[in-house]
Amino acid sequence: MVTISAFARTAALVGDPARAGMLAVLMDGRALTASELARAAGVTPQTASGHLAQLAEAGLLTVARQGRHRYHRLASPAVARMLEGVMAVAAGATPAPARPSARPPGPRDAALREARTCYDHLAGRLAVAMADSLVARGAVELGEDGGALTPSGEEFLRGLGVDLAAASETNRPRRRVFCRPCLDWSERRPHIAGALGAALLATCLDRDWLRRSEGSRAVAVTPAGRLALGRAFGYGRPCACGDAA
Amino acid sequence: MVTISAFARTAALVGDPARAGMLAVLMDGRALTASELARAAGVTPQTASGHLAQLAEAGLLTVARQGRHRYHRLASPAVARMLEGVMAVAAGATPAPARPSARPPGPRDAALREARTCYDHLAGRLAVAMADSLVARGAVELGEDGGALTPSGEEFLRGLGVDLAAASETNRPRRRVFCRPCLDWSERRPHIAGALGAALLATCLDRDWLRRSEGSRAVAVTPAGRLALGRAFGYGRPCACGDAA
DNA sequence: CGCGTGCTTCGGCCCCGGCCGAAACGGCCG
């Protein structure tokens, strides 16, 4: 039985601005050092240290000591899902009441909105466009609570070089159960998460269609990627994805 | 773009013990009055009123005025999913460090562990047994991130009188996308949520196999239910479900 | 071996936010 106090404690850990900032940065699935996280959260190292100790103690983070650095990462996909859930609610909640002090979207934010990693899969305009394209061609079916890869989708993705067998291995079940919608907080529309989303991202990185940026969750589309993603998903064409959908 | 502050604010709303208690009670999907929620959270009505105002303002709750009562309920399935996510992390996090002051499981807790509602579907030992049985007979496939109803499962459930067409209507997509695992925080094993889970609960209530208890999330198994659920899912038999699975 | 660096611990400050008592508001009933 989960006590109310443990329940509240877990949420409260996410509810502090400094800790929330750290967790948001860790959402891309990478492991970061305490100092990097301190900078990301805008606090001094000693404050960050306290926060990280709490998060680790509660099982939200795992730490790996390596030399004199300590690398922190999200402890499990369950933690990432929880954070996604909070983000989805936060996105749908207050439609920006009045915060003109918040910086207007800068160039770096633009890159993030275009394409970024979200724990272990892609997010941003590119990811939403891919999801739209896959749904439009009948390759996947997406609901609010789950999704499925159709036989024709299986064939299509195999043709693209996506390693579906490896994707299945990371999950128990046999087929069609590794597809899950994840509400994109910049686009406010779903993209594909789960093992299938991870496999898609892995494929894009393997084939050098996308490259991670240093020190950011943004990913850049290479020229080869622009060609391949354009052909496969209509990415980059004026209006392949339905704005009115 | 979801700002870090909105993200943290949302989590912080869940992170207060009094609000967490209210939200946990509302997880069964029912609408409750402010006084009921105050009692559930163990605070005075005026304190509860403040909390409820915050939750409504942030879009976590919707309120419906009815006479001199105000009924509060979770604003959307997204909110329920977020709370589920937090519960799952809280359950996996601290394996009861040392809290002997917490009451030992009483008879009421026993009923809750046996069978209860979880937003719009079943949870507890019964729900886990149903999920196990459905997986064992190949009716559904459950992964960590999603699930699917197989054709044979579709037939089996239709034979039980589950209204799959109505279940589909509540979700956009055409088929097989309304099945989702939900980690049971008393059993620590997955049960079936999503539209399919809701349809199963609706069927059990319709056929009077289960009855809601007044003022609690617990549900009671009727004699007819014991028979029907035993036949359909092996519920009640000594070891029909695999403990070693 | 001693310095620099990454990280943690300790102590004290201070503010945010939850809590309740008292009182006002509004619908309902007798």
Next chain:
DNA sequence: CGGCCGTTTCGGCCGGGGCCGAAGCACGCG
């Protein structure tokens, strides 16, 4: 109309917890 009850608003109290400066460890390197 008067009393009642569910709910809200206001004001003041108070405690938990975040924050930082300073100091203490641990690790690696020259």
